Amino acid sequence: MDVNNCDESKPSCGHCSRFSSPCSFSEELPDKSSTANNKVTSPLSPKSPSSLVVSGGFENSFFLSPEYTTLPVALGETHHGIGNQAFGVMDLELFHFFLTETCLTxxxxxxRQRLWQHVIPQIAFTHHxxxxxxxxxxxxxxxxxxxxxxxxxxxxxSSHYDVGVRLFHTEVLDITPFNCDACFAFSSLLAAHAWPFSHQTSDLFFSTLPPAEQEFSTTWASLLRGVHTLLDTAWDWIANGPLGPLLETHTMYPAIVRKADPEISAKLTGLSQLWDPPPSRYNPADIEALSEALVLIQEACGILNSSTSERPLSAISxxxxxPTCVSATFxxxxxxxxPEAxxxxxxxxxxxxxxxxxxxxHGMSRQLLQTVHERIGKVWESWIAWPLQDLALSELNNHMDDDIVHNILPFP
Structure with missing residues (x-):
């Protein structure tokens, strides 16, 4: 049918009636009254131009490089059988914002910023x-x-998150060289979602579930550790792929640890007297777990005290x-x-x-300290005075009012 000669008459346009040819508008053309308030969708095949239908029924067509799949139009991608809703202008705004702002944070x-800005979005075109x-x-x-x-x-x-998690749960059951990079990137974003999605109120390390259900815990720390569980299966594939630079193996850096501020180092080392001699309720594995967790904090403080150019890991890293390096025993x-833990x-x-x-x-440190302070008991409060004071100074440096700090922080 020549669309230039189509008068859109129903059930068959005049042009097609005259030539006795099938009319593509006879069944597929939506009623104009319905398109005014609904998003129209159509499944797109890979490597074809995409036509996005936005609210109001107006179409905006754009093209991607042929080696990448077009943006999906279905809510859950129709080949997975989950919903059928078009992307709109808001989604284009969000994608642009990610490429220009979010990826840099x-x-x-x-x-690594370049990987999140260029490589990972390209991977997303084929892993919706x-x-x-x-x-x-x-x-x-x-x-x-x-x-x-x-x-x-x-x-x-919330809408994008819910669909993404459902699709991810299907993918992660079968990690392959084809989907491992996408699963790794998504699981990293999943962990980063946890704190802001909780309105900055969730317990970061403490499960609120009953003991029998804690294996299903979704605390921030458990999500972070879940990323590394995935890496147990896919490390070699990811290491040899485009996201290899995102992987880090934990290595002790004695020279950098020695650069820690002497006062800070002495304070941290002094914590070891909490389990020397070992309390009777602890076995050797418990003592080892406490010692290792403390050494990891000493190492991090040494790195943070070194110059930026010398740091093997950034502050965010x-x-x-x-939380991923401390042992399960800890x-x-x-x-x-x-109390020692x-x-x-x-x-x-x-x-x-x-x-x-x-x-x-933002706000994680405050929440963590408030939670610990609530649970540790009066006898042990003096042992966390330094972290509380450090938080107060940190917030003062961020121009927080002095009276607010002292009124909110639970100083012992």
Whole structure:
């Protein structure tokens, strides 16, 4: 049918009636009254130009490089059988915002920023759960920047997040060289979502579930550790692929650790007297877990005290790495509310204070210390006085009013 000669008559246009040819408008053309208020969708095949139908029934066509799949038009991508809703102008705004703003906040390292800005969005075109994660994370970031739009942006974030997680759960059951990069990137975004999605109120390390259900815990720390569980399967594939530079192996840096501020180092070393001699309720594995967790904090403080050019890890990486490097035994001690483990956990805030300006980690240190203070008991309060004071100084340096700090912080 020549669309230039079509009069859109129903059930068959005049042009097709005259030539007795099938009319593409006979069944497929939607009623104009319905398109005024609904998004029209159509499944797109890979490597074809995409036509996005936005609210109001207006079409905006754009093209991507032929080697990448077009943006998906279905809510859950029709080949997965989840919903059928078009993307709109808001989604294009979010994608643009991610490419120009959000991606630059995920890391302080320019090389890694380039991966989040260029490589990972390209991967998302062929793994739509990752695209959903990108749009959701961008919506949260934009809501942080533009609080007057918070309600609508949170709705967008939640919608994309829900679909992305459902699709991801299907993919992650079968990690392959084809989907491992997308799963790794999405799981990283999943962990970054946890804190802002909780309205900065969730317990970062403490599960609120009953003990019998804690294996299904979705605390911030458990999500971070989940990323590394995925890497146990896919490390070699990812290391040899485009996202290889995002991988980090934990290595001790004795020379840098020795650069830690002597006063800070002495204070941290002094914590070891908490389990020397070992309390009778602890076995050797418990003592080893406490010692290792403390050494990791000493190492991080040494790195943070070194010059930026010498740092093998950025402040963001250090803050995100510590919860994944401590042993499962240490986290079990935290779950049991053992005071020695809680005291070490409180000192992890020394690292979190360094990244409090990062939008998806802002307020973590305060929440962690308040939670520990509530659970540790009066007898042990003096052991966390230093982390509390460090948080107060950090917030004062960020121009927080002195009276507010002293009224809110639970000093012993």
């Amino acid at each position: 995920i890391s302080e390292c320019p090389d 759960f990752l695209l959903r994660g990108i749009l959701s994370f961008a919506a949260l970031h934009l809501a942080h920047i533009q609080p007057e739009r918070r309600e609508s942006l949170w709705a967008e974030a 250090l803050a995100l790495t510590w 986290l079990e001690l935290v779950d049991r509310l053992e 809680l005291i070490i956990l409180a000192h992890y805030s020394l690292i979190l204070n360094q990244v409090d300006g990062v939008w998806f980690m």
